[in-house]
Amino acid sequence: MPDTTTRALSLLNLLQAHRHWSGAELAARLSVTERTVRRDVERLRELGYRIESSPGAAGGYRLEAGSAVPPLLLTDEEAVAMAIGLRLAASQRLVTGPETTITALAKLEQVLPAPLRRRVNALAETVQPAGLNAGAAVSTEVLGELALACRDHERIRFAYTSATGQTTRRRVEPHALSPADRHWYLLCWDLDKDDWRTFRVDRLADVEHTRVLFEPRPLTSDEIEEFILVARSWVRQPVEADAVMALPLDRMQALFGQWAQGATAEDDGHTRWPVGGADFRETMYGLSWIPEGVAYTTDLAEPARSELRECVERMLRALDAAPPAPRRAESCPPL
Template sequence: MSDTTTRALSLLNLLQTHRHWPGSELAERLGVTERTVRRDVERLRDLGYRIESSPGAAGGYRLEAGSAVPPLLLTDEEAVAMAIGLRVAASQRLVSGPETTITALAKLEQVLPAPLRRRVNALAETVQPAGLNAGAAVSSDVLGELALASRDHERVRFTYTAASGEVTRRRVEPHALAPADRHWYLLCWDLEKDDWRTFRVDRLADVEHTRVLFEPRPLTPEQIEEFIVVARSWVRQKVEADAVMELPLDVMREYFGQWGQGAEAEDDTRTRWPVGGADWRETMYGLMWIPPGVEYTTDLQEPGRSELRESLERMLRAIDAPPPPPRGAAPRPRTPTPD
């Protein structure tokens, strides 16, 4: 690096540390003349830094905010502090736009020297914000690699361990990272399944960059949110059942959209769909989404089966009974009981 470049960077570092610097003091700090300071200030202005100068005995220079963010110079301690802060914000979802936090963290850690990275790892392990529930442990390296691949539209491979324990190797086009219910999820296009898939990041390992770029498929924020909602619900429930409906798999998937995940063809005309919830009421709510007129059977177990039957029978009696009087109407006279 040339002396001129080194001096300009030193000047920039000084301007970032104080609100105002007299020209004579800058010259003394840098070991140059005030004329050289003025030339170096002009070089920084050419690079996009807004530096205000004021004449006179009390005059000097100060760095102002511009219309765009120019490169920053950080000391080792500042870089470590920023990396730890970004890790905490990312893991605890303290800020909006979590994918921005992860991308910023990935960019910073990508350029940290090995000794500083070790300091960040050691200190971050001891930083536990109070009052926040942590989710499953997620590797910041994995998050960073996925964030960069999503930003750069680069295909990646990784090893995924499903909730069942099945281990598979996946090849995907990463689209977005999103936190939900104390977990991180990767939304991506699965090249083997030829469909969208959502993966829990804490179950990901061995991320491999392929250096193959792709054209991202369009998705609205609402669609991304729906994918994540479905992924959050795709966990083992207290009450689970299968519904086998008289509907071909392709027709069923067209009707249910992302909520049809997990459905399998029973045969050419029937589809098996897992449904569940915290209790039989939530399971019943899921069954109610089966299209009108489509017959189905379910293997809902006891006691949920009996509880559901009793509730439905009582509901049918209420529907078949005469409606109650309108609100505010005089009550109907009771029929006298004979002696």
């Protein structure tokens, strides 16, 4: 393969991997001059790739959508991930339904080398997403736009409808996109709230790219998981209650961290905190995280209130009773 063709393909791979590159960055990556980069960009344009260029210190190149879909370059890992994702998407609640994903999957697997096809088959059998097919339908177009914004660290704007039906316009720095417990969630830094926020993707619309890049704030995978877990807990639960604890709001927020979401000041010395779960046991688990020595009251309704009381009373009786006799050592059979 000629050097110019190899270099053009390398350039295309870079343009696909990131939303925006400066000419200097591309030249450094390819070990060529910026003039050569400009010539290679023209070659790609002649092949049907729509590449936008902008002058100036903040200028550069970006791959844009065109009137037709040009060929894509995929690494082995990207091809495997895409094939597995298409298999899962065919059975999930995506707006376009399974037909589109099945035809796309057929085209991709048709050209996969045999070793990669075996990897796809092995991994797809072990990946079992729990509960997603019972969740709200999500637009594949919106998911794609959010994924690009997360990848490229680009600020976006969108319309968001809350659980109460109120629609607001949000300006955010998207960080992570994650499926969890029947829904998709977007974790981002809310520029207006000056804090982290998690949004249900099925309640999100009119995504607008600002082309303003940002430096991602540090966040570990464990912290991301905790944010998503907190967001999942905001889905309406069969058993819900409020706990009013003898803690000022700021002190409660310092102790509870992200789990303090939804807490409000009852007065200067008390905080109201919503808690809930699938049954009284999960609600009891939430209440158990109220710090030791902090008095609280709860409006947990019947029948969960009586069920929780009966469970706690049995636990207290078990703790007050004499412990059971130690387990007897099993005798060894004679040789």
